[in-house]
Amino acid sequence: MWKNDNIIPTDAQGNDLKMELITDADAGTGLKGIWSRFRKHKLAVISMAMVLILLSIALLAPVLAPFDPDEVNPLQRLAGPSAEHPFGQDHLGRDILSCVIWGSRVSLSVGFIAGSLSLVVGVVLGALAGFYGGWVDNVIMRIAEIFVTIPQFLLVIAVVAALGPNLTNLMIVIGLTSWNGYARQVRAKVMQIKQLDYTEAAQALGCTDSRIIFRHILPNAVVPIIVMATLNIASVIILESSLTFLGFGAQPPQSTWGSILNEGRTYILKAPHISTYPGLAIMLTVLSFNLMGDGLRDALDPKMKI
Amino acid sequence: MKKFILQRILLAFLTLFGITVIVFSLMHLAPGDPVSVIAGRETDPKIVAAIREEWGFNQPIYIQYFTWLRKALSGDFGMSFVNRMNVVDLIASRLPYTLRLNLVASVIGLAIAFPVGILSAVKKYSIFDYVSTFFALLSQSMPSFWLSLMMISILSAKLGLLPSSGSETWQHYIMPAIVLGTTWAAGLTRMIRSSMMEVLTEDYVRTARAKGLRERVVVYRHALRNAMVPIATSLAYWIAYLVTGSVIVEVIFALPGIGRLMISSLSNRDYFVVQAVILLTSSAVLIANLAVDVLYVIIDPRIRYD
Numbered sequence: 246m247w248k249n250d251n252i253i254p255t256d257a258q259g260n261d262l263k264m265e266l267i268t269d270a271d272a273g274t275g276l277k278g279i280w281s282r283f284r285k286h287k288l289a290v291i292s293m294a295m296v297l298i299l300l301s302i303a304l305l306a307p308v309l310a311p312f313d314p315d316e317v318n319p320l321q322r323l324a325g326p327s328a329e330h331p332f333g334q335d336h337l338g339r340d341i342l343s344c345v346i347w348g349s350r351v352s353l354s355v356g357f358i359a360g361s362l363s364l365v366v367g368v369v370l371g372a373l374a375g376f377y378g379g380w381v382d383n384v385i386m387r388i389a390e391i392f393v394t395i396p397q398f399l400l401v402i403a404v405v406a407a408l409g410p411n412l413t414n415l416m417i418v419i420g421l422t423s424w425n426g427y428a429r430q431v432r433a434k435v436m437q438i439k440q441l442d443y444t445e446a447a448q449a450l451g452c453t454d455s456r457i458i459f460r461h462i463l464p465n466a467v468v469p470i471i472v473m474a475t476l477n478i479a480s481v482i483i484l485e486s487s488l489t490f491l492g493f494g495a496q497p498p499q500s501t502w503g504s505i506l507n508e509g510r511t512y513i514l515k516a517p518h519i520s521t522y523p524g525l526a527i528m529l530t531v532l533s534f535n536l537m538g539d540g541l542r543d544a545l546d547p548k549m550k551i
Numbered sequence: 552m553k554k555f556i557l558q559r560i561l562l563a564f565l566t567l568f569g570i571t572v573i574v575f576s577l578m579h580l581a582p583g584d585p586v587s588v589i590a591g592r593e594t595d596p597k598i599v600a601a602i603r604e605e606w607g608f609n610q611p612i613y614i615q616y617f618t619w620l621r622k623a624l625s626g627d628f629g630m631s632f633v634n635r636m637n638v639v640d641l642i643a644s645r646l647p648y649t650l651r652l653n654l655v656a657s658v659i660g661l662a663i664a665f666p667v668g669i670l671s672a673v674k675k676y677s678i679f680d681y682v683s684t685f686f687a688l689l690s691q692s693m694p695s696f697w698l699s700l701m702m703i704s705i706l707s708a709k710l711g712l713l714p715s716s717g718s719e720t721w722q723h724y725i726m727p728a729i730v731l732g733t734t735w736a737a738g739l740t741r742m743i744r745s746s747m748m749e750v751l752t753e754d755y756v757r758t759a760r761a762k763g764l765r766e767r768v769v770v771y772r773h774a775l776r777n778a779m780v781p782i783a784t785s786l787a788y789w790i791a792y793l794v795t796g797s798v799i800v801e802v803i804f805a806l807p808g809i810g811r812l813m814i815s816s817l818s819n820r821d822y823f824v825v826q827a828v829i830l831l832t833s834s835a836v837l838i839a840n841l842a843v844d845v846l847y848v849i850i851d852p853r854i855r856y857d
Contacts (some may be wrong), residue, residue, distance in 0.1 A: 395833045397791075403825050483694055493817075506697060514704070528692050528697070532688065536688065
């Protein structure tokens with residue numbers, strides 16, 4: 246595996262990295278090696294810092310938000326940005342900055358929960374397809390094909406609308422419809438590694454299939470999985486906010502970035518500030534995850550294609 | 552080659568079968584009796600009983616599926632009880648708006664993506680490359696509904712240049728087409744850039760240069776043609792992408808196309824319409840993919856079809 250240049254970055258640090266990679270074969274120290282290579286990639290580090298800042302904002306929402314996001318103030322409805330309310334106020338006079346800060350909790354948790362669900366489903370199905378091949382592979386890849394062909398947005402919105410529009414349904418449906426990429430990547434990796442000597446050795450030693458898959462094969466697929474997961478969170482956040490914007494996600498009074506934009510749409514001509522800031526928040530978050538994913542890919546595996 | 556094409560067509564039918572199962576299941580996901588869901592606005596018990604009889608809702612679920620499938624294959628997708636119209640006629644009346652929008656958006660997208668993507672790859676790591684890659688990433692991270700709202704607030708509300716909603720004149724299509732076209736161009740540009748960059752390092756490109764061919768000929772005749780293979784695959788998904796984007800853009804700009812029809816039908820639980828829209832768009836994606844696969848083996852003799 247390590248002779249294959251799939252994982253070794255083509256930059257100048259070649260020799261050092263090979264040493265690290267050999268120890269990487271053990272899943273336990275894998276992350277350490279990844280970190281040392283990631284650190285050398287400036288853009289990835291900056292975007293990771295941005296992601297960490299966004300996560301802290303979400304965690305510290307009760308401390309950071311200057312107002313209660315549900316506090317209505319009818320006298321100041323649609324008021325523009327001011328010193329007291331830097332992002333302005335909405336149609337009920339709520340402080341938009343506070344709503345945006347609290348809304349980050351929703352967007353990020355949907356991103357992580359739906360993202361993790363699709364990761365688990367995709368990795369398991371991809372590993373099964375790649376390891377067992379034959380009819381198992383055929384069935385799984387046919388199902389994957391179906392989910393690639395139906396436009397995901399239409400499917401998610403229709404299923405969520407049928408089950409009842411709320412965040413839980415939305416997360417489950419997004420998670421169950423976006424595992425394709427993982428399944429394909431993992432399948433390809435598993436098929437490639439399955440033929441290597443050490444897998445055969447493990448089989449000869451009498452290891453169980455699940456031990457071979459989880460201990461000997463999947464650790465090698467960690468890099469593409471991490472990269473995909475990061476990019477996947479970005480697309481899940483856009484998907485969630487689009488659905489909520491259309492009224493098929495979080496329901497009022499819960500304020501999320503998508504729902505503030507949905508309300509702001511009504512007042513776009515009179516009070517564009519309502520829509521401006523939550524949209525910027527979505528863009529900044531999604532951009533951070535996208536940049537981090539791109540950076541990770543360039544730093545860890547420049548030849549990988551997603 | 553014939554065998555390969557036949558095999559692909561058979562697989563496409565298998566995928567189509569899977570899609571119809573999912574699309575059929577949609578109306579059974581909603582809690583309650585599907586007949587009362589479909590005929591929500593219809594109170595006459597005679598008509599409700601007639602629908603139940605006609606669609607076989609009093610029979611086991613697999614018979615219901617085959618009844619539905621048989622009707623769908625003969626072009627009968629049922630009635631829209633909200634619009635009091637045959638679903639096929641209803642979709643046909645809305646399709647021109649979506650097609651017009653998508654045609655303009657595609658022209659915009661292609662006109663941006665090809666020149667920018669090719670130039671970025673040819674002049675890689677130049678200022679032009681960095682700036683265009685950054686803008687592509689920014690545009691990919693920007694939710695299209697937010698971009699739409701910001702354009703309305705600036706171009707319609709502040710400057711009064713363009714109408715913010717409706718479909719009466721060609722000016723009504725400018726903003727929605729720009730939103731749809733630029734967001735699509737973002738992903739496509741990055742795709743073209745990476746495919747071109749890969750091809751430009753190939754031996755035959757070096758040979759072409761060594762022969763003293765002009766750079767233009769090398770880039771367009773030798774590199775671009777070969778890079779078109781992966782690019783064409785992503786173009787097949789352009790239908791899914793544009794349909795998805797249409798939904799949001801049509802809702803915001805009040806264009807009475809398929810996307811807006813889909814959302815209003817979902818809100819009204821007009822499931823026959825929803826089923827037809829998803830089935831038609833999925834079939835379009837399926838056919839585009841099939842066409843690309845078949846064209847590959849005809850155009851590119853290097854692709855093996857075993």
